[in-house]
Amino acid sequence: MRKFAGFALVVALFLLGGLASAQQADAMLGFGTIVSPGAAACNSVSGCPEKGGLYPSVSADVIFHRRIGFSYEVTWRGGQGLYGGTGGAPYRPIINDFNVMFQPRLGKKVGLDLFGGIGFQDTRVYSANYTCSYFSCTNYSSFNHFLVDVGGGIRYYAWRHVFVRPEVRYYNVNNNVANFNLGNFGYSSNSIVRVGASIGYTIGPE
Numbered sequence: 498m499r500k501f502a503g504f505a506l507v508v509a510l511f512l513l514g515g516l517a518s519a520q521q522a523d524a525m526l527g528f529g530t531i532v533s534p535g536a537a538a539c540n541s542v543s544g545c546p547e548k549g550g551l552y553p554s555v556s557a558d559v560i561f562h563r564r565i566g567f568s569y570e571v572t573w574r575g576g577q578g579l580y581g582g583t584g585g586a587p588y589r590p591i592i593n594d595f596n597v598m599f600q601p602r603l604g605k606k607v608g609l610d611l612f613g614g615i616g617f618q619d620t621r622v623y624s625a626n627y628t629c630s631y632f633s634c635t636n637y638s639s640f641n642h643f644l645v646d647v648g649g650g651i652r653y654y655a656w657r658h659v660f661v662r663p664e665v666r667y668y669n670v671n672n673n674v675a676n677f678n679l680g681n682f683g684y685s686s687n688s689i690v691r692v693g694a695s696i697g698y699t700i701g702p703e
Contacts, residue, residue, distance in 0.1 A: 520560050520561055520562055520564075520701060521559075521560045521699055521700060521701025522557065522558065522559045522560070522699070522700045522701060523557065523558050523560070523697050523698065523699050523700070524556075524557050524697060524698055524700075525554075525555070525556045525557070525662070525695040525696065525697035525698075526553070526554070526555060526695060526696060526697070527553070527554040527555075527556070527572075527662075527664070527693055527694060527695030527696070528551060528552065528553055528554070528693050528694065528695075529551075529552050529554065529572070529664075529691050529692055529693015529694070530548075530549065530550060530551060530552055530691070530692060530693065531547055531548050531549065531550065531552060531574075531590075531689055531690070531691050532548050532689070532690050532691075532692065533546050533547045533548050533684065533685070533686050533688060533689040533690065534546065534685070534686045534688060539581050539685060544674060544675030544683050544684045544685045545580055545581050545585075545675075545684060545685060546684060546685045546686065547590065547673070547684040547685075547686070547689050548689075549578070550574045550575065550576065550578055551574070551575040551576065552572045552573065552574055552575065552691060552693065553572065553573065553575050554570055554571065554572035554573075554693070554695065555570070555571055555572075556568060556569060556570035556571070556695070557569055557570075558598055558600075560598065560600050560701075564599060564600045564601055564602070565597070565598070565599055565600075566597075566598045566600065567595070567596065567597060567598060568595075568596045568598045568612055568614075569593075569594070569595050569596075570593070570594055570596075571591065571592070571593045572591075572592050572691065573589060573590065573591040573592070574589045574590050574591075576589075577589050577623060580622075580682075586622050586623070586624075586682075587622070587623040588620060588621060588622045588623065588682070589620070589621045589623070590618055590619070590620045590621075591618070591619045591620075591621065592616065592617075592618050592619075592644070592668065592691075593616045593617055593618075593619075594614055594615065594616030594644070594646050594666075594668075595614050595615060595616055596612035596613055596614030596646070597612065597613060597614055598610065598611070598612040599611045599612070600652075605654075606653060606654040607651070607652065607653055607654075608651075608652045609649060609650070609651060609652065610649060610650045610651075610652055610662060610664070611648075611649045612646075612647070612648055612649070613645075613646065613647040613648070614645070614646060615643070615644065615645055615646070616643075616644050616645075616646060616668075617641055617642060617643055617644060618641070618642050618644055618668070618670050618673070619639050619640070619641050620639070620640045620641075620642075620682060620683075621637040621638070621639055621640075622637060622638050622640065622682050623636055623637045624636055624637065624638075638682075640681065640682045640683070642670050642671050642672050642673055643670075643671045644668050644669060644670040644671060644673075645668070645669050646666055646667060646668045646669070647666070647667050648664060648665055648666030648667060649664065649665065650662040650663060650664030650665070650695070651663055651664075652697075654699075658698055658699045658700070659696070659697070659698055660696070660697050660698075660699065661694060661695070661696050661697075662694060662695045662696075662697060663693075663694045664692075664693060664694060664695060665690065665691070665692050666690065666691045667688070667689075667690050668688070668689045668690075668691070669687055669688055670687050670688075670689065671687065672687075673686065673687045673689075674686065674687060
């Protein structure tokens with residue numbers, strides 16, 4: 498997990514470093530949910546669909562001239578899900594992505610956010626037992642998978658630098674499908690979609 502914390506730190510420093518030459522920067526807090534192919538029922542062969550739950554998100558971007566820039570976002574399932582329903586293992590997906598972003602203006606108060614990039618999904622599966630090291634104790638195992646994503650949103654400035662953004666993202670998560678014969682925790686599809694909305698603040702021109 499330390500390497501992923503380091504990844505997030507490097508991205509944050511990159512975004513902050515870009516502020517000096519950026520035309521604008523944005524910080525956002527959002528909420529959404531996950532949908533994916535597959536029936537609600539699941540088993541040890543096909544896995545369970547990755548869907549449902551409230552997913553908060555935190556993101557930031559820097560935009561340069563020609564309305565092109567970079568963004569970073571992390572979103573996670575707010576409450577632990579139960580894999581397969583009542584009696585199943587508690588789990589929580591966490592999705593990080595780093596994107597190239599295009600932000601055309603459609604008017605004084607309206608614009609588009611279009612983005613695509615790469616990242617990883619960390620699914621944490623919890624147990625009642627803790628594993629401890631010299632520095633910390635954890636009660637979960639992590640299953641990490643590379644992903645690519647594309648998405649978009651409609652940005653509306655409701656008041657000065659404050660905007661709201663309904664949005665949708667598509668993720669294709671590599672090897673996200675369960676293979677319990679190999680001891681791999683997973684789901685019934687590599688494809689997941691997150692729908693939701695964010696509220697944000699722009700540093701720069703209105």
